Amino acid sequence: MINGIQPGFMQGMQGLSPASTAAPKTQAGQFGEMLKSALNEVNKAQHESDRMTNALAKGENVELQDVMIAAEKSSITLLSAIEMRNKAIEAYQEIMRMQM
Numbered sequence: 001m002i003n004g005i006q007p008g009f010m011q012g013m014q015g016l017s018p019a020s021t022a023a024p025k026t027q028a029g030q031f032g033e034m035l036k037s038a039l040n041e042v043n044k045a046q047h048e049s050d051r052m053t054n055a056l057a058k059g060e061n062v063e064l065q066d067v068m069i070a071a072e073k074s075s076i077t078l079l080s081a082i083e084m085r086n087k088a089i090e091a092y093q094e095i096m097r098m099q100m
Helices: 009-016 024-057 064-097
Strands: none
Touching: 024 064
């Protein structure tokens, strides 16, 4: 069973638009919560993949395709998190190179 993207996942991004009138602390809090939630999803996918792989290795009643799907989901979420981190670092470095 493949779980789809949850409808409310990207709604946390709406408050981060430049046109938002929220205070910077609120925006930072929203971004922090969104980041924390995304990292929790990566962690959950990693644990699920590990659990299913261990169950398969122990000979428990687990379908091979379910194990492979969990492993791929885990891999994709981790790679996405790494790419987001790389883009954030690039953006920070670009901001630091700007002349005032």
